[in-house]
Amino acid sequence: MATSAARRQEPLSRQRVVAASMELARERGLDGVTMRALAAELDVTPMAVYYHVRNKDELVALVAESVLEDASPLSLADAGWETALRDHLLALWETLAKYPGLSSYMINLPTLGTTESSYAKGARFFEEAGFPPRLAKLAWSFALTFIHGRLSVDAKLDRSAARAAGLDTIAAREHVVFGVDAIIAGLKGMLGEGSDADHA
Amino acid sequence: MATSAARRQEPLSRQRVVAASMELARERGLDGVTMRALAAELDVTPMAVYYHVRNKDELVALVAESVLEDASPLSLADAGWETALRDHLLALWETLAKYPGLSSYMINLPTLGTTESSYAKGARFFEEAGFPPRLAKLAWSFALTFIHGRLSVDAKLDRSAARAAGLDTIAAREHVVFGVDAIIAGLKGMLGEGSDADHA
DNA sequence: ACCTGAACACCGTTCAAGT
DNA sequence: ACCTGAACACCGTTCAAGT
Numbered sequence: 001m002a003t004s005a006a007r008r009q010e011p012l013s014r015q016r017v018v019a020a021s022m023e024l025a026r027e028r029g030l031d032g033v034t035m036r037a038l039a040a041e042l043d044v045t046p047m048a049v050y051y052h053v054r055n056k057d058e059l060v061a062l063v064a065e066s067v068l069e070d071a072s073p074l075s076l077a078d079a080g081w082e083t084a085l086r087d088h089l090l091a092l093w094e095t096l097a098k099y100p101g102l103s104s105y106m107i108n109l110p111t112l113g114t115t116e117s118s119y120a121k122g123a124r125f126f127e128e129a130g131f132p133p134r135l136a137k138l139a140w141s142f143a144l145t146f147i148h149g150r151l152s153v154d155a156k157l158d159r160s161a162a163r164a165a166g167l168d169t170i171a172a173r174e175h176v177v178f179g180v181d182a183i184i185a186g187l188k189g190m191l192g193e194g195s196d197a198d199h200a
Numbered sequence: 201m202a203t204s205a206a207r208r209q210e211p212l213s214r215q216r217v218v219a220a221s222m223e224l225a226r227e228r229g230l231d232g233v234t235m236r237a238l239a240a241e242l243d244v245t246p247m248a249v250y251y252h253v254r255n256k257d258e259l260v261a262l263v264a265e266s267v268l269e270d271a272s273p274l275s276l277a278d279a280g281w282e283t284a285l286r287d288h289l290l291a292l293w294e295t296l297a298k299y300p301g302l303s304s305y306m307i308n309l310p311t312l313g314t315t316e317s318s319y320a321k322g323a324r325f326f327e328e329a330g331f332p333p334r335l336a337k338l339a340w341s342f343a344l345t346f347i348h349g350r351l352s353v354d355a356k357l358d359r360s361a362a363r364a365a366g367l368d369t370i371a372a373r374e375h376v377v378f379g380v381d382a383i384i385a386g387l388k389g390m391l392g393e394g395s396d397a398d399h400a
Numbered sequence: 401a402c403c404t405g406a407a408c409a410c411c412g413t414t415c416a417a418g419t
Numbered sequence: 420a421c422c423t424g425a426a427c428a429c430c431g432t433t434c435a436a437g438t
Binding site for chain 4: 401402403404405406407408409410411412413414415416417418419
């Protein structure tokens with residue numbers, strides 16, 4: 001209210017639209033990011049947004065891209081791919097958890113809401129870890145699918161009665177940690193079998 | 201069209217509402233199951249449906265329950281829990297794949313769209329396989345999350361250009377098979393470590 | 401180039417009324 | 420008990436028009 005006059009001064013831009021969308025997503029969840037609510041936040045008509053963004057799908061894709069940039073990059077460390085992957089997936093989970101409903105949307109997209117280059121980067125990580133190209137892609141998709149799946153399960157949960165209860169968010173973390181550890185153990189097993197043909 | 205007169209004869213019932221919803225979900229995906237489309241299919245006013253079902257959430261929950269009943273039950277076979285789990289998860293994937301968008305909905309529910317009793321049955325399977333109670337619940341949730349996650353990734357995909365291409369459905373199966381194998385390998389690893397304390 | 405205003409085609413759902 | 424009709428409060432989006 002106090003800043004609405006100031007906000008009106010600066011011209012609308014793609015960046016401001018995305019930034020406002022992220023703020024809305026954090027506070028009300030992605031369901032709260034409607035074109036009308038977004039426009040109100042920007043002190044503008046709903047249709048003004050369409051000048052900077054083709055449609056809502058493109059907008060959410062931009063939001064997803066922007067959120068992922070804030071997450072820690074996945075890169076092979078000295079400690080080995082297992083701990084690097086573990087740290088990255090848990091950090092990714094924590095970052096995305098701040099935007100309720102975003103994963104529910106991303107999991108419905110072909111490349112799980114990532115850009116192609118970012119998706120390829122994940123696959124490269126597994127190649128460097130010793131996975132043959134095809135398995136590397138499958139492994140990365142496998143890990144991402146679980147993380148987004150888990151976030152989807154929690155998304156609608158903490159909006160209702162669970163947030164008041166308090167202990168369900170602890171349970172949520174247990175689920176992720178268990179899943180990530182199981183994923184790593186599983187991929188380790190797949191690497192032992194699958195890479196023989198390539199590393200002989 | 202030809203059967204609309206006949207359909208009008210039989211009184212509307214909860215069963216008929218659910219059955220028609222399932223048919224619509226198979227043909228047009230869950231997005232096509234609107235109260236209005238459903239009512240049209242039943243030769244009835246949209247509000248007539250509300251007499252037999254509280255709201256759309258309850259309706260979809262009933263559809264999910266009904267679809268899961270058609271899937272093969274998860275039970276420990278002679279061949280060991282690994283193959284039993286593998287067969288069940290792949291069969292579950294195939295069944296749910298017939299209802300595009302259903303998993304995208306189920307993955308947003310607390311118990312992943314299953315009834316509590318059906319959820320407990322999955323956990324019991326892992327207990328019988330040798331997992332301690334807490335790990336058994338986590339393991340079942342882990343497996344279900346991936347299956348629904350994978351189906352969500354494919355849901356929007358085969359609706360657009362991918363179905364025409366034809367080879368993306370093959371890729372989809374590869375992803376599931378890889379994931380299921382990795383899950384089993386991972387859980388096998390977790391069982392080796394985690395069960396020591398309980399089986400000593 | 402950038403934004404507004406009015407309107408369209410959808411949703412799920414409530415409420416009062418009919419039989 | 421079972422269903423209809425009209426209406427409400429939302430969506431995303433198109434289209435023509437303003438500056």
